[in-house]
């Protein structure tokens with residue numbers, strides 16, 4: 001049996017955050033109920049024989065906003081249609097304000113075993129400014145509550161927000177509460193978001209690049225001192241707590257994505273569902289073939305994904321002798337790249353330069 005990962009997209013949010021350009025929106029209860037129905041239909045229709053599910057991930061949007069009954073229906077449909085390992089990693093993303101004891105109990109009964117909380121910051125002024133609905137006190141209380149039910153709790157932080165130079169302090173508050181995994185995302189400012197407009201009008205000043213790197217490094221040093229491993233550019237975990245779902249993406253493993261805008265990768269073909277409710281409801285989630293040249297894509301993706309995490313890249317690559325790349329020998333000599341057996345790794349100290357390094361190493365830089 002081949003292994004596969006499943007992703008379920010829940011696009012609803014109670015309020016849109018000022019920085020967020022993800023496919024997520026506010027919706028009334030009728031729309032949410034209709035979406036859950038469509039989702040269940042899609043899951044049934046895409047049942048796969050010959051595969052066993054190794055990870056399930058409910059992402060968003062805000063999956064913790066789902067009514068308990070809807071959540072249960074979707075999970076039941078998954079288990080009725082797919083073979084799932086008993087020890088499959090099952091993650092749900094949650095926002096602190098929409099998580100309570102009742103929901104956590106339900107999630108536990110549905111075999112969820114990993115909760116990923118969007119914390120972003122532990123400073124009340126910052127949280128308010130970026131449009132989050134929780135404050136520091138709620139965030140920490142909900143981390144403790146999530147830990148009461150789940151060993152494997154992850155938190156998201158954003159690096160680069162205005163005035164936010166003490167992320168190591170936030171990480172300490174989370175680690176002291178037993179958080180095993182922290183994702184640290186560099187702030188991306190998109191023009192089509194309220195934050196993008198605020199930046200344009202000089203009403204919001206993200207950290208400079210130097211301040212951001214400094215803040216990230218302090219955070220990273222703190223986490224590494226606590227035994228965390230930076231196993232991917234933005235991700236830190238205590239040993240064995242790496243996100244298996246994300247590792248599958250980075251290893252170019254197969255996955256099915258359900259819901260609007262969800263991506264899938266099966267039999268070497270990437271597909272994407274319709275990205276708005278109307279087309280999704282009209283079942284226009286006709287699968288589009290994204291890649292034109294699979295062999296080139298395989299090599300390029302292998303380099304891009306593998307060097308950004310501690311999986312590395314397996315050599316030799318198909319039809320591309322990377323050792324003949326003009327940058328290869330220099331990077332090895334400078335310790336930017338490291339070769340171990342037949343695998344090539346990017347030294348995590350150079351992760352912040354990964355875009356340039358990787359583009360130099362691609363077949364046609």
Ligand SMILES: C[S@@+](CC[C@H](N)C(=O)[O-])C[C@H]1O[C@@H](n2cnc3c(N)ncnc32)[C@H](O)[C@@H]1O
Pocket residue numbers: 019020021022059060061062093094095096117118119120156157158185186187188189190
């Ligand atoms: C898709 S969101 C879903 C999680 C959940 N809805 C929440 O916000 O708590 C996943 C994570 O992406 C990160 N994120 C979203 N927009 C971002 C941006 N513009 N820059 C950096 N990180 C961002 C946030 O850390 C967020 O927790």
Ligand code: SF4
Pocket residue numbers: 012013015016017020021022024060061062095118
């Ligand atoms: S960051 Fe999370 S809660 Fe905020 S709008 Fe984006 S998906 Fe929704």
